[in-house]
Amino acid sequence: MKLRRFALYALGLVVLAVAGVALVFWALYACAPPPLPGDELWTSRQNFGEALGIVLRLGSKACFTSDTLGSFALWLGSRTTGVLVVLLALVVLWETLGRDLRRRFFVMRGGHVVLAGTYDDLRELAHRRRSFAGTFFLAPDRAAALDVARHRPFAEIVTAEARKLGRQLATLGVGRAKLLAAATRNDLTNVAIAEAGLSTPGEGELLVRLEQYAVRVFSSHRLRVRAAQQGRKLAVVSLTQLQARRGMAAAMPGRYTMDGAPRVHVVLCGSGPALQAASFEIARQGFGLEREKPLLSILRTGAGDFATGALQRLQNAGIADVEVSDVMTSASDGLDRAIAATVEDAPPLMAVHCIGENSGEAEALALRWEEVLLALHQPVPPIVAYAGHDHPLGSTGMIRIAAAEDLAKAREAAHLMDQRARAVHQQYLDGQRADRGDTFGAAPAEVEWEKLPESFQDDNRNVADQMDYKLATVFMLAGRGEACAMLDRDEIEVMSGIAHARWMAAKALGGWRYGPVRDDRNMIHPDMIPYIELTEAARQKDRDVVASLPDMAALAGETLQRERRIGIPRALVADAVKAFAAHCAASPKGSVPVAVLPLDDAGMIRLAEALLAAGIRIEAVLDRWVETLRASDETASPLAGVLRRAWRIHVVREGEARDALDELVTEIVYECGAIHAHP
Missing domain, CATH: 3.40.50 (Rossmann fold)
Incomplete structure (x- = not known):
């Protein structure tokens, strides 16, 4: 890390020295009569040697032609060595005292940010801090530290050590930091960094990256409670989950339609852990479940996608007919035959999600799906490629890119999502408080947001995610405007049915099932039935969810239109x-x-x-x-x-x-x- 910084120092000094010699060399030409014909080479050698001598011995020379610019160049160039000596002294002073004083200044004054992770993941967060002086990096290992140093050679960089984590964060002044971002690619390390940060009293915001669902469920609630006790903002993000949510939006749910409203049929094709995240996010939304059980076709093109038991849990939830097939990608036409088998004698496709280990694989899958569907004379639905950046792809205009979120945008999205989820939960509390009277507070969800378990909070976020889909089904949208359109009774009932289907899908994925009497311990709920079979009181809960839509839109500065x-x-x-x-x-x-x-x-x-x-x-x-x-x-x-x-x-x-x-x-x-x- 220091080697690169010292190399930059040396390069700067060398450039300055060369510039000084070149300046004097030019000034000697400007301050002397032109050489005689044939003496040009000898004069150049003479002037170059004299220029070196003037620079090295801190000498000076008169300008015989009285050229003002030449005189100034001689005066300035002759002081190059002195400038180099001063700069070298400043470099030594900065490295021995200045860097430590800068760190102590921010530790005492605050206002800086502490970013833990690799530079590729932290790039956008770091770029938003225009001054490198207020950005400290906590690298997960030496390789990551070297990579950060390559991009930010003058930043404060510390390699994380598990046993010294608390002490290292204290050294970086995390208590007064404006932001602590725990964004390594290891969830448990991020939890440890966040807990160490919360152990130091402060007011700064925390950003915690948790990709694994189990870690997120078991750890984020504890972190949120501790952050709320200290009055600190906390954003828990999963880049994989956010990309899956962007993929759902890119598939135009409710805005890509067919005559006759056929059964919803969604395909997920690809490999890697993102395939599981997208499958569960789509299943959790319960698209079309209010009318008929949807069909979810999963085409696995590789290994390492679903965790042990995850696929069985998805199939046993009973919220969709899940058909899984392994594609023989080693065969030249293996994917083509799998696509043909998927669309043959099946409901028309409403969306295709293409996911790969990298962007190139996802885009290649999307292009192949488009080509095969055209060859089969099938309608081409929105085909979503989970890739790195948005760009036109394909020949039909139906391929959409679900670009990966960077941490800076993920942080903003997480805050907005939490605000909308709070609005949903508050609407639920108000309705339950009015209906239940003295018995209010007995149910696990009848608590304030800060005390709400993570699974319930995440369910409210899913409600917020589904806002655009609900509105699209009744030909409405959230947009900029002063006036807010009012919902009529029929629209409320349609969206309430969709809200209940989503709630039932999320509950079923969590292991809940129907029973006449609610039993939280055994995960039995009497409302795990279609919306039309619910009691009036149960339906009102879903109507309360729909009633929160104007508040959710207002949080983004929008109104219902x-x-x-x-x-x-x-x-x-x-x-x-x-x-x-x-x-x-x-x-x-x-x-x-x-x-x-x-x-x-x-x-x-x-x-x-x-x-x-x-x-x-x-x-x-x-x-x-x-x-x-x-x-x-x-x-x-x-x-x-x-x-x-x-x-x-x-x-x-x-x-x-x-x-x-x-x-x-x-x-x-x-x-x-x-x-x-x-x-």
Whole structure:
């Protein structure tokens, strides 16, 4: 670590010395008459030797030509050695005293951050600290310390030692630190760092990375309680879990639909530990469970994905029909045959999640799924590739990237998620307190947020995650705006059924089952039945969850808005597009215009591009003609661009897209661009 820093010091001094010699060398030319013809080489050698002598002996020389710039260059260059001596003294002073004084300054004054982990994981957190002076690193091992030193050679870097962890954190002034981030790739090490940090009284925030579900459940509640007792903010993040949640959002739940509302069929394909995280996150949301048990197809392309017993727990939960198959990737057509078997005689796909040990593998799987589905003449649903960064991929516009979160964004997401989860829990407490009266407080969940067990807190976070899906099913969304759309009774009932399906799925994954009398010890609950079979009191709990939606949206500075669904059955001329955009801009408060249009010819694709350029959301309605458009060089690329940016996509499996508009919209647009009520 020191070697690189000293090398930078030496390089700086050498550069300065060379610059000083070069400056004097140039000044000697400027201060002397031009050499005689043929003496140029001799003069150059003479001047170079004289320049070295002037720099090394701290000498000086008069400028014979009275050139002002040359005189100044001679004066400045002749002092190069003196400057080098002063800088060398400052370097020695900094290394012997300055670095320690800087550390002591922050230990006493505070305001710095202590980051534990590898530099790759901490990069964004460190970059947000513009000054390296206030960032201290706790590296998990020597290799990580060397990597940090390579990027931040002047930062304070300490290699963590388990037995000295408390003392090391005290040395780094963790008690006065603005932030302590325990973000190594070992969950138990992160727990130990967080506990050591909480053992030192302070007011700074804690960020703890816990990837393993079991460690998160058993440790985070204890950490949260201790942090709450000290009045400190604590964010517990799992980058794998957050990426899985981004993957769910990228799959457009509730916004990718088909006529007839078929049974939900979701595919997960790939390998690695992220496959388990994504499988459980998707199953826990209970997509479609309010209507019919969904189908979850898992195609395993490698090993090391599911922990022992995890797959059996998923299958035994009874919240989805889980079909698992091992793909023979060694065979050239092994994946192709597995894809064909998955879609044959099965409900149409609503989403495909492609997960690999690295970004390249996930993207390759996504591209193969797209190619095979096109060859089989199957509708291409949203295909989510769990990759490193977002970028266009594929030829259909249906591949979405669920990019991995960095710790800085994960920290912000965790805080927002916790705020929304608190709003959900507070709505639940208010409802239970009003209904139960003196008996309130007997149930395990009837406690304040800080005392709520981690499994209950995580359940409330899942409620917050499902907000966009609930709203999408009733053609609403959360967005910027002053007015908040009110929910009618039918909408509340639809979303309450979805909320109950999610709750039942999460409970079933946790081992709960139905019984007429609640028994927490044996994990039996009388509400583990469909929403329509619940008592009125039980249904009200789900309605209370829906009632928390405006509060959850407000925490992100948003309000609930209703889609103003406007059908455009045929292409519009340029003036009509402008008139339509003007009408959309004048939409009532609390509503967001969504143009619903069939993408069945080149003219409608150009219209969709124009509407997107004008900032208008579109719903693309696709029918059998989409295959023809994808086969044409003229329309394939524009169609993919439109589908990549579409707000909604609706697939018509039988019939024409234009005929389906009648059931999808409430208003219609004629050739002039004016909007009229749809009869």
